[in-house]
Amino acid sequence: MKVGIIGVGTVGASVANILRDNKDIITARAGCVITPVIGVVNNLSKDRDVSIELTDDIEKVLNDDSIDVIVELMGGVEKPFEVVKRALEEGKAVVTANKALLAYHRYELQDLAGETPFEYEAAVAGGIPIINALREGLTANHIQSIRGIMNGTCNYMLTKMINEGVDYETILKESQELGYAEADPTFDVGGFDAAHKLLILGSIAYGIDAKPEDILIEGIQDIAPEDIDFANEFDYSIKLLTIAKKIGSEIELRVHPVFIPNSEMISKVEGVMNGVSVIGDKVGETMYYGPGAGGDATASAVVANIIDIARRGKGSPMLGFESSHGEDLKLMSKDNIRTKYYLRLRVVDKVGVLARVATILGDKNISIEKMIQKPLNKTCAHILLSTHTSIEKDIVDALSAIEEAGVVTDKPVMIRIED
């Protein structure tokens, strides 16, 4: 079996090198020799740690009838979509690690692929075989929820903030120096990377077709030392969580920071590691843990997909369903989310302010579970509180009303609690 790699960066080089370094055991497992024969790069003059032929001519690879599998590692959305379409038209199997491509085009790709193998294990949670688990291991279950820590950058930063009391700006700078965060970190810290992965899992669990712009995505940029203190006080961790949940015939898909009790197994996923907890109606909770990024870890998943294709061609349906299951599942409106909330209000420290806040919350049927008030200086105080289960729209309305009432000096901050 011959493999062409389009995009030979860190992951692409690892794919070629794993196929070379672990050739004996891969051959024994796959039942045939898998050879990476060529890689496509933009810049041929750049030094790369690979021993395969390189070209800057994509067409040469796509038109080569001897190549059985195309590994797409270009990044981006529309350009790789065109390349992958061409590969499928040529009858070549495709393996990709490109979550953005799948976040936007997975259903079109499923149609285009038909009986041609199209695999993408590395697109979600890097080296953790979570696609495999969800698409094959848990198929007997109605999936009740998926909760994932799927962005290592955010988890590294939040772990440092919680464990060492480092503030957001300091840890962001450190993460950039360590190469964990990009110069423009928005894609990671804003929750978009995790959202792409969530959409893919949402399809396999629920067959739901949604795009990033359809779902609630919030990042970790507003988390402040007071929130960390609150978490430590009440034995919570703060995690950027991707959440997919089935509530009746509605599916929640959302990405945002949460307070989560330290007793939950997924709260124990620290640093750059990823973890995904899945609750099925029959199996209960299973969790999958491992490295979500890195050249070799990601390439491990890419190569596993190539081996799958060598063994069995198209094995399971690309997005987990052979046919529609008839249940008419709809994406839940953001307004209808029901959860517990934490609110941080910077208030003017004068008589009647707390009463005013409490009244506004009460008017919206929001009841308070825990509260801490801390003076900030002579004129201001922080009110930190958590609510019992409330409706998102009520919380949003209450926060607007609190702002309009002129009792807060800054925009209120809200973080959901995943209890």
Added chain:
Amino acid sequence: MKVGIIGVGTVGASVANILRDNKDIITARAGCVITPVIGVVNNLSKDRDVSIELTDDIEKVLNDDSIDVIVELMGGVEKPFEVVKRALEEGKAVVTANKALLAYHRYELQDLAGETPFEYEAAVAGGIPIINALREGLTANHIQSIRGIMNGTCNYMLTKMINEGVDYETILKESQELGYAEADPTFDVGGFDAAHKLLILGSIAYGIDAKPEDILIEGIQDIAPEDIDFANEFDYSIKLLTIAKKIGSEIELRVHPVFIPNSEMISKVEGVMNGVSVIGDKVGETMYYGPGAGGDATASAVVANIIDIARRGKGSPMLGFESSHGEDLKLMSKDNIRTKYYLRLRVVDKVGVLARVATILGDKNISIEKMIQKPLNKTCAHILLSTHTSIEKDIVDALSAIEEAGVVTDKPVMIRIED
């Protein structure tokens, strides 16, 4: 696709009921309707919570050409081996949850099955799709180690002992009352159940053919309150761990209690839950967590296998290898295990005893890392110590020498440390 279930106890009933309750989503995922048509039981007069036809005539099911898949849930070794052989001869696919059957006959069954699907996800770690992960998700890797908590009974007991200071006899009695432990608990607490599962994983990781009697199996029966104190003092958990490791061209396969640092992810697997940590040379550590037992959780894995067969027939090679990978791997002799050790010695409390113990250890090249001496009564004391990395044979010889020297009042206890 029609399914016959041989053995309709808790798991068998769950298999039939899941196929009925989740029929819509299973049909959508599998691409065909999967119907459990008949179950074989010994005692037809016993009430069972299933809506399928029951018979006590195995032959009727094996000879029924309309049945595509046989689910074997009889328990035992030789009887199910005969039944499964017959099913394969009739060209029926087989799904089993029977770890003992596989511990003894997996290679014969692989040969007998040939191109007929033979699946067994539920045989290891119940509802956790660990076979799937190891056989498909991690195939790009040389597996460096597998460390599993795969017996919920032991893990429940050890968790209670560590967290609540309950002693072995008390917690065993409680576990029996709760139904977590059998009247004769030896199979669980002696490590044999976990060993069966380890042998299966050892085959998929390393292609190594070993039987229970070939490997080191120790149970948790000798763990005493002093050991728990030592664990708590030095921030260890105590777990019954299954260990498979590759050291050069030798494979270690062993099951025994260990001290393991609380910083390790797998040490956080508590109560009846199971967890398996796998380290691959490329991906690094991934971990799989979930329920290792229970009717629905185990049946979830059985049904996933049936769906796999409906989708793709024989997908991956039964034991993970299409062909021998040439590397001549041998089971490591127990004598050559190298690890750290904890020793508990009940000594006569008189001048020179500690020197005598230290001398014997030194003569065997065993160096001490940590030590606590605690008086027990007027004449006796406990010496609790941990060693630096040592060789198993040296430890065993040293313990014999210590016994022969007459300085201990009881047989010394040794627990390995997994650091």
